[in-house]
Amino acid sequence: MKEPDDTLSKALKKLREQHVRITPQRKLILDYLMNHENHPPVEEIYKELAPQMSSLSLATVYNTLNLFVELGIVIEIPNENGGVRYDFFGRPHYHAICENCGKVTDIYDPNLPQIDGMLQNTAKKQSGYNFNSCHIELYGLCPECQAKGVTLAS
Amino acid sequence: MKEPDDTLSKALKKLREQHVRITPQRKLILDYLMNHENHPPVEEIYKELAPQMSSLSLATVYNTLNLFVELGIVIEIPNENGGVRYDFFGRPHYHAICENCGKVTDIYDPNLPQIDGMLQNTAKKQSGYNFNSCHIELYGLCPECQAKGVTLAS
DNA sequence: CACTTTTTTTAGAAAAATTCCAGAGAACGT
DNA sequence: ACGTTCTCTGGAATTTTTCTAAAAAAAGTG
Numbered sequence: 001m002k003e004p005d006d007t008l009s010k011a012l013k014k015l016r017e018q019h020v021r022i023t024p025q026r027k028l029i030l031d032y033l034m035n036h037e038n039h040p041p042v043e044e045i046y047k048e049l050a051p052q053m054s055s056l057s058l059a060t061v062y063n064t065l066n067l068f069v070e071l072g073i074v075i076e077i078p079n080e081n082g083g084v085r086y087d088f089f090g091r092p093h094y095h096a097i098c099e100n101c102g103k104v105t106d107i108y109d110p111n112l113p114q115i116d117g118m119l120q121n122t123a124k125k126q127s128g129y130n131f132n133s134c135h136i137e138l139y140g141l142c143p144e145c146q147a148k149g150v151t152l153a154s
Numbered sequence: 155m156k157e158p159d160d161t162l163s164k165a166l167k168k169l170r171e172q173h174v175r176i177t178p179q180r181k182l183i184l185d186y187l188m189n190h191e192n193h194p195p196v197e198e199i200y201k202e203l204a205p206q207m208s209s210l211s212l213a214t215v216y217n218t219l220n221l222f223v224e225l226g227i228v229i230e231i232p233n234e235n236g237g238v239r240y241d242f243f244g245r246p247h248y249h250a251i252c253e254n255c256g257k258v259t260d261i262y263d264p265n266l267p268q269i270d271g272m273l274q275n276t277a278k279k280q281s282g283y284n285f286n287s288c289h290i291e292l293y294g295l296c297p298e299c300q301a302k303g304v305t306l307a308s
Numbered sequence: 309c310a311c312t313t314t315t316t317t318t319a320g321a322a323a324a325a326t327t328c329c330a331g332a333g334a335a336c337g338t
Numbered sequence: 339a340c341g342t343t344c345t346c347t348g349g350a351a352t353t354t355t356t357c358t359a360a361a362a363a364a365a366g367t368g
Contacts, residue, residue: 021335021344042325057347062326066236078232083325094273096283105283109276115269119248122263123292129250129259131294132306138277140285152286175315175364196354211318216355236326237354 007034007090011073018071028053029064030073033088039077039104041085075135077104092116094136099152100145107138161188161244165227172225182207183218184227187242193231193258195239229289231258246270248290253306254299261292 011030015022028049046061065086068074077085080102092112096105120131165184169176200215219240222228231239234256246266250259274285
């Protein structure tokens with residue numbers, strides 16, 4: 001599912017608005033995240049992009065991802081083994097995560113805004129927080145692992 | 155909010171059912187997690203418990219936490235800086251996380267089972283996964299940080 | 309209760325992940 | 339185009355997590 005052509009420019013505009021400089025490295029990483037549904041970990045992003053920009057430093061990938069997360073352009077998804085995967089968060093969605101193979105699948109739910117509202121409402125009453133984003137992960141078995149006959153401990 | 159006295163024995167029973175051996179180390183860590191609302195990271199658990207059991211090894215804390223997560227007794231909460239915090243998951247709840255100070259507050263919502271059902275329903279139709287648990291995190295500013303006048307980039 | 313088997317713990321070493329740093333380079337407003 | 343300011347690089351340093359082999363300790367057996 002390739003993102004529409006203007007998704008990148010929209011994201012870049014957001015960067016400019018925040019007075020964040022647009023560098024080739026940032027563009028490259030953003031573009032990669034936008035056009036891959038694989039929810040890659042840091043190391044994979046680095047390995048994929050290093051050939052395209054031979055000077056790219058691993059430290060830059062870390063810096064850039066942390067920056068994008070702070071800006072809310074990208075979110076982190078917890079990984080089966082404590083690691084972190086990265087996900088371009090253009091449209092709100094949540095995640096189905098396979099507890100066996102670790103695959104992450106995006107779920108686009110028309111009811112999400114409403115559910116989000118209910119959650120924030122209760123949480124605000126109970127805790128006094130002011131919210132601005134919501135992450136949801138559902139854990140289970142993907143169809144492929146089900147077919148393999150995998151079952152889980154719990 | 156101290157957990158009722160039998161919460162520990164219930165959890166221990168669950169361990170036995172899974173044929174997981176009950177060791178003093180596991181009891182200690184479980185007890186600590188149950189009776190602290192601070193959602194501690196690994197290092198903090200180790201530092202707190204080391205004085206109580208001088209032989210306790212950091213590796214054991216890692217092993218034990220990973221075990222508890224696999225068994226579904228404990229869940230991981232993503233931390234502001236990529237780290238992980240641990241949370242005893244006795245009763246289903248979700249989390250309000252402060253983007254400024256990193257505090258994690260538990261939210262007990264009577265509608266959670268219903269919301270959970272809606273999410274799983276849509277997600278199952280769209281992805282074919284079979285689910286068995288659901289994690290929700292709301293990100294925002296806690297009352298204290300609001301009072302301090304903190305505002306966020308995004 | 310003593311014995312056996314199997315699992316767990318320990319401690320330190322090893323590996324992996326992430327951050328730090330100082331100098332070189334590049335973006336952007338003027 | 340210039341100068342200021344922010345960013346990138348590469349390697350070292352730090353932090354986090356896992357691994358390993360030997361010792362200790364659970365649970366099962368009769």
